[in-house]
Amino acid sequence: MYKILTLNKISSIGTDCLCPDKYTIVNEEASPDGILLRSASMHEMELPESLKAVARAGAGVNNIPLDKCADQGIVVFNTPGANANAVKELVLCSIFLASRKIVQGINWTQSLNGQEGVAKLVEKGKGDFVGPEIKGKKLGVIGLGAIGTLVANDAVHLGMEVYAYNRTLNANVGLKLNPQIHLTDIETIVKTCDYISLHIALTPETKHMFNADTFNKVKKGVRILNFSRNELVDNEALKKALEDNTVSSYVIDFPTEDVLGVDNIITIPHLGASTPESEDNCAYMAATQIAEYLEKGNIVNSVNxxxxxxxxxxxxxxxxxxxxxxxxxxxxxxxxxxxxxxxxxxxxxxxxxxxxxxxxxxxxxxxxxxxxxxxxxxxxxx
Incomplete structure (x- = not known):
């Protein structure tokens, strides 16, 4: 009987696929064979000798000590692509939010509560929230993983001219892309695109890749969407770029205290994968991968x-x-x-x-x- 410890609430779609004759699902266990989790941090956790596998119901694994696990013979899995559609939909939504000042307009309208003649006030004040259409505009997608590829393809259907960059290109990536997408480099995207969407991993090389030097090169008025990691952007340099209108707006799904309350920064509380469909997909994928490893020794989608x-x-x-x-x-x-x-x-x-x-x-x-x-x-x- 395998013991599986859950550190977060895991969708029953996942846990139910683990045969009860072979698995016991527990919330507390001193000697688990496997761990299923979402965002809970394992960095301060003492890894039990019994632990053989960890499966993250999601793509990011910065909450798991990968090297420590690897050195102790613990295989760590993630679920790439399982939440891709959910994140893609929110990215597409955010392109409109960044363009049309929808959030700002809604907040302003709510501030009229209790005043008389709201309809007239709305007509008088709506001019402050004018924003451009996205059709015909250039979108740069940096990173062509599962999410970036979906964003790029759907943006073409929305009438945007799409430029995309990926660190490595192979036939598998190319076959998934709409042929109308222009494959190019980051420098071209930075200099020419009206919108830039970030879909790359945070590494020492990519940390603060959007910094003061980058903002000196961007197309004036660019709108930036960050659904990868907050640290990809130097927030102090960003705020200066917003002040002088180099950047028109910034949407971030990983907000920190230094971007709250800043004009033209739209902060979303990490909702990219927060859909019941995504949670079900990730849970099922994580559970089946850990079962395949424990029962048959096969490794699929390991990160270490x-x-x-x-x-x-x-x-x-x-x-x-x-x-x-x-x-x-x-x-x-x-x-x-x-x-x-x-x-x-x-x-x-x-x-x-x-x-x-x-x-x-x-x-x-x-x-x-x-x-x-x-x-x-x-x-x-x-």
Whole structure:
């Protein structure tokens, strides 16, 4: 029986797919086999020795100590694309919010409560909230993951001229894009686009990529949408760019105290994936991935170990996680202990590796010596 600890409320669509004959779902557990979570932070958590896998019902994993997990042989999963449609819809909504001063107009209208002649006041004051249409305007999409690709494609159908950048381009990315989209570089997007939507990961290289120097290069009056991470934008430089109308408006789904109450900054309380459909999709994907790993040893959508899978035949299976580990050292040990290898697959991700070995015997000889091999971070026999 596998014990699964939930650190957040997880949609029953996910937990219900875990067979009750094989899994126990708990809110408190000292020795869980797996953890399901959404936004709860694990950075201060002491990781139990029993823990084999963590599955994040969402894409971002900055709330999970990835390196610490990897070094302890704990595989971390996320659910890329499961919330993509929800975020895309809010991004498209925000293009209109950034253009038409809708939020500002609504707030102003509410301030008229209690006054007489509201209809006349509205007609007199509506001119303060004029904003441009988006049809024919240029949208730059930086990052063509699941969300960025959907935003770019749908913006074409809204009549926008779309420019897009991705750090790496391959046939898989290209096939998903509308052929009308212009693939280009960040510099071109910054200099020419009326709207820029950010869909890239926060890394040391991308932190404050929109800074004072960037704002000196942008098209005058640009509108920026940030549905990735707050730290991609230098907020102090942004506020100066807003003051001199270099930037017309900024929409952020990860607000911090330094952007609250600033004119022409629209702060959304991290609602990108807050739909019942998204929560169901993420929960189901996270639960099925953790089950596939615990029951069959297959890794799909891991962020700290390589994806690595092999068809499960029901034979005994040895799964070995490693860091700087030689595959030969694993196979030699398995053979020396008297096991016959019938099938094997290995994959690497940076310095971390994963090996799946199926053996012919009904019983696997003692594998406890694996832990003494240099580089082995964890192993299991299924």
């Amino acid at each position: 170990y390589p994806d690595c899978s092999m068809a499960y035949t029901g034979n005994k299976r040895i799964c070995v996680l490693g860091k700087g580990l030689s595959v030969d050292s694993i196979t030699s040990f398995v053979k020396e202990t008297g096991n016959t290898i019938s099938a094997m697959v290995n994959a690497s991700k940076g310095e971390y590796s994963y090996t799946i070995i199926d053996v012919s015997e009904n019983e696997v000889k003692d594998m406890s010596g694996l832990k003494n091999i240099a580089g082995v971070t964890g192993y299991r026999v299924i």
